[in-house]
Amino acid sequence: MLIETLSVFPEMFEPAMSTSILGRARRSGLFDFAAYDLRDWTHDRHRTVDDEPYGGGQGMLMKVEPLAEAIDDIASVGPRPHVVFFTPCGDVFDQTVAERLSHEERLLFVCGRYEGMDERAYAYADDRLSIGDYVLTGGELAAMVVTDAVVRLLPGALGDEMSNVDESFSTAPSGGLLEYAQYTRPAEFRGARVPDILLSGDHAKVDAWRRENAIERTCRWRPDLIGRADLSAPERARAEELIERFHGAASANDGEEEETVS
Known part of the structure; x- marks a missing residue:
């Protein structure tokens, strides 16, 4: 290029x-x-x-x-x-x-x-x-x-070819969600602990936690992205609950209207 x-x-x-x-x-x-x-x-x-x-x-x-x-x-x-x-x-x-x-x-x-x-x-x-x-x-x-x-999107630019697809706003597999929360050592800092599931070594549970956490973070910080996100029916229902909890019913309804228009 x-x-x-x-x-x-x-x-x-x-x-x-x-x-x-x-x-x-x-x-x-x-x-x-x-x-x-x-x-x-x-x-x-x-x-x-x-x-x-x-x-x-x-x-x-x-x-x-x-x-x-x-x-x-x-x-x-x-x-x-x-x-x-x-x-x-x-x-x-x-x-x-x-x-x-x-x-x-x-x-x-x-x-x-x-x-x-x-x-x-x-x-x-x-x-x-x-x-x-x-x-x-x-x-x-x-x-x-x-x-x-x-x-960053050119093959070989990042070394690890999965670095792009896991990041916020990537079209797949994150589905247009914000990236999940990440942690490194130490496992505890000033009373704040890394979630136990990330220390479990159970990769399936870690992947499930990361997906749920990405949805939760997006609902909390960027609810406008949910209408365009690639979510299953249960995930979308969960997202609507989270948006209502974080932002009130009006925001949840706004998200539904935006999805319909798009």
Whole structure:
């Protein structure tokens, strides 16, 4: 896989791409990375990438010309990249999107700045993504978040191929639940003991406890996920009981309505 970024601050990426799992995966050849400076596609001595918006308003907008020229030039060499723009108008990034992107041969992340982009630039996007309902200074951090989530899914990136499927939000076998609680030595710390069943050596009972614990944790902390989770009929009935206990009847009913709509 080739991952590329187009940004006015390309120097932000190298530390992240050379560290931890991303660094190891890159050194192992699981993906290659290139960061492009948008200013290289400007034609004035000030290397201008932004301008005032038509109609007035606060802030500056990224100009369409350098963005279009850069994407055209980058895409002209090798297989055409799957072009991703980051915008509040985009689909919310989640594990399902990460899994889809992990199958692309080449990804180009276009990172916005200032008050946004000239609307005409979005014609070059294959995907518009948002990583959440909050304001960032630029799209570089969003590109790093998505890159990290995607690279983790590449075969060999984590070493233990089951590491991905057991994690929160994985589509299988966790079924879209939060991950179960985990413990390590010591068995007791300041009066808090590790659940006895995890010390029993009975793997079947441990697996059953972990499944129940994942459902309970999801109901307590992220009840919004239950409507989409892969649960058996008894598990769903149990989840409804837990949501009502933790959040009241209104939340349980909301979860049912959300499931029906979806």
